Amino acid sequence: MNENSQNTCGKEGFYMSVRSEAPKAGMKATNSTIAKSQTENPTGTEELMEKIFEKENLVKALKKVKANGGSAGVDGMRVEELSEYLRVNWAGIKEQILNMKYKPKPVRRVEIKKPDGRVRKLGIPAVSDRFIQQAILQILQPIYDNTFSEQSYGFRPNRSAHQAVKKAQGYIREGYTTVVDIDLEKFFDKVNHDRLMGAIAKRIRDKRLLKLLRAYLNSGVMEQGLVKPTEEGTPQGGNLSPILSNIVLDELDKELEKRGHKFVRYADDCNIYVKTPRAGERVMRSISSFITRRLKLKVNQEKSAVDRPSRRKFLGYSFMNSKEPRLRISPRSISRFKDRIRGITKRKRGISLSRMIKELTEYIRGWMGYYRYCQTPSVLKELDSWIRRKIRCYIWKMWRTYRTRAKELIKRGIVSGMAYGTARMSGLWRPSLSKAMQLAFPNTYFEACGLFSLTDFVKV
Numbered sequence: 387m388n389e390n391s392q393n394t395c396g397k398e399g400f401y402m403s404v405r406s407e408a409p410k411a412g413m414k415a416t417n418s419t420i421a422k423s424q425t426e427n428p429t430g431t432e433e434l435m436e437k438i439f440e441k442e443n444l445v446k447a448l449k450k451v452k453a454n455g456g457s458a459g460v461d462g463m464r465v466e467e468l469s470e471y472l473r474v475n476w477a478g479i480k481e482q483i484l485n486m487k488y489k490p491k492p493v494r495r496v497e498i499k500k501p502d503g504r505v506r507k508l509g510i511p512a513v514s515d516r517f518i519q520q521a522i523l524q525i526l527q528p529i530y531d532n533t534f535s536e537q538s539y540g541f542r543p544n545r546s547a548h549q550a551v552k553k554a555q556g557y558i559r560e561g562y563t564t565v566v567d568i569d570l571e572k573f574f575d576k577v578n579h580d581r582l583m584g585a586i587a588k589r590i591r592d593k594r595l596l597k598l599l600r601a602y603l604n605s606g607v608m609e610q611g612l613v614k615p616t617e618e619g620t621p622q623g624g625n626l627s628p629i630l631s632n633i634v635l636d637e638l639d640k641e642l643e644k645r646g647h648k649f650v651r652y653a654d655d656c657n658i659y660v661k662t663p664r665a666g667e668r669v670m671r672s673i674s675s676f677i678t679r680r681l682k683l684k685v686n687q688e689k690s691a692v693d694r695p696s697r698r699k700f701l702g703y704s705f706m707n708s709k710e711p712r713l714r715i716s717p718r719s720i721s722r723f724k725d726r727i728r729g730i731t732k733r734k735r736g737i738s739l740s741r742m743i744k745e746l747t748e749y750i751r752g753w754m755g756y757y758r759y760c761q762t763p764s765v766l767k768e769l770d771s772w773i774r775r776k777i778r779c780y781i782w783k784m785w786r787t788y789r790t791r792a793k794e795l796i797k798r799g800i801v802s803g804m805a806y807g808t809a810r811m812s813g814l815w816r817p818s819l820s821k822a823m824q825l826a827f828p829n830t831y832f833e834a835c836g837l838f839s840l841t842d843f844v845k846v
Contacts, residue, residue, distance in 0.1 A: 431591045431592055432592055434590065437525050443521055443524055446524060448468065451465065451517050456510070459493065460493070460494045461512050464513065465513055479518075483598060484594060488598060489605075490518075492608045493509030493605060493608070493623065495507060495508070496623070506622070507621075508622050509607055509621025515624075519602065522595070522598070522599075523626055523629060527543065529589065529590075530589070533636075535636065535639035537639060537642075537643075537649050537651055538635070539553075539652045540631075540653035541632060542632070547652055551701055551703045551759070558695050558711040560648075562661055564659070564660050564662055564693070565660075565694070566658040566666045566673070567692075568670070568673065568674070570685060570686065571689075574621070574631065574654070576682075576683055577618060577683075578681075582630060583596065583603070586633060602624070604616055604617075607621065635656075635681075638673075641676055648660070655701065657700055658673065659695075667692050670692050694707060695711065699719070702719045703759075704717070706761075712761035723769070724769075726749060727749075728776070730746055730749065731780050733779070733783040739781065740835070743777070743832070743835050746837060750773075750838055750840065751843075754840055754844075758844055767841060769840055770840050770841065774827075777827075777837075782814055782818055783814055791805075791809040795808060798825075804821070804822050
């Protein structure tokens with residue numbers, strides 16, 4: 387069977403298996419209708435599983451999971467196998483869910499090393515569970531999103547980290563020049579299940595869905611072949627984790643709003659802006675107490691601080707300490723950027739110059755895609771110059787010998803005396819800044835090779 391016929395068989399087979407899930411005449415409702423009727427009270431949320439099992443919703447979830455890709459869970463099933471698996475097994479899975487007997491598979495633990503040396507623990511659900519979670523998310527999102535705070539920007543439709551940073555910049559411009567930077571310690575690992583389910587039960591009345599959500603929270607984690615129970619936390623990596631985290635922290639948002647604070651929250655990264663350090667210390671004590679007592683979470687005292695915004699980072703950005711709080715890339719982000727560039731231009735890699743420039747271009751395009759709102763072009767120009775020098779250093783290393791270096795410089799139009807004089811220079815870093823190397827490899831050379839300037843991406 388060829389690939390096209392296999393895909394068609396898988397898709398149409400699944401479509402056939404969910405055809406009976408379509409709502410009866412007079413029962414169909416759009417997501418916007420659902421949201422409008424359910425955002426303020428639980429009325430109408432007793433039969434959400436029927437909405438989740440609607441054909442249109444399931445097909446949309448399948449497409450989303452396939453588009454996201456990702457690695458396999460504990461059962462080893464790949465995304466490409468999902469359609470056929472659902473064609474064969476969906477009827478049974480649906481029956482188990484409706485009878486409140488479905489048991490999700492444990493998530494597979496993956497540890498991602500952070501730049502500071504610590505690790506971030508991710509939980510990768512099985513592909514079939516990612517599909518079910520996505521179908522649930524598509525129904526829960528419109529129910530909850532309209533009631534979340536305007537100051538919440540993470541994991542929400544039509545909202546972004548850039549909007550959060552711009553909002554923070556606006557507060558500073560208005561004179562709120564002290565930031566209360568609150569860091570929640572291991573937030574995704576410490577969410578209290580009972581409090582979370584209690585918050586959800588205030589809005590959702592479908593007991594089958596509540597049972598399924600609890601099952602996902604308690605599904606366990608597989609580490610080194612052993613399954614460990616999960617008594618708290620929402621594993622990062624699951625489709626439901628983002629909205630569940632927003633449900634937990636919405637209580638914090640509402641408390642901050644009730645107190646009249648100027649704040650911005652993106653996931654578990656929360657900044658409160660006040661006018662004086664004294665006010666900041668008072669807010670830090672009060673809000674930390676609220677987080678501990680009410681939310682049953684812990685504030686990381688080492689990472690949290692009351693300080694000037696210019697001395698703190700927020701979502702990779704920082705702010706200039708001036709009358710006009712211009713956006714700049716945080717020093718830590720620049721340090722990580724340089725580390726990555728050093729890795730790509732490492733002289734012992736032994737790759738061709740064209741391949742190295744291609745890798746640099748791909749990384750720079752992605753990095754500047756996020757930092758395009760930087761308002762300090764001088765910093766970007768310095769980074770551009772540093773990157774070009776790293777490449778010249780790589781070329782100098784490739785030439786290896788004194789005679790080859792002199793010969794290659796002369797070939798590129800450098801006069802003999804300057805070429806031989808430069809070739810005698812010791813080391814690698816010093817010659818890379820020489821006039822001969824800059825003339826032999828001017829900025830126009832790198833542009834012709836396809837190397838972007840960081841300033842090309844800046845959003846005016």
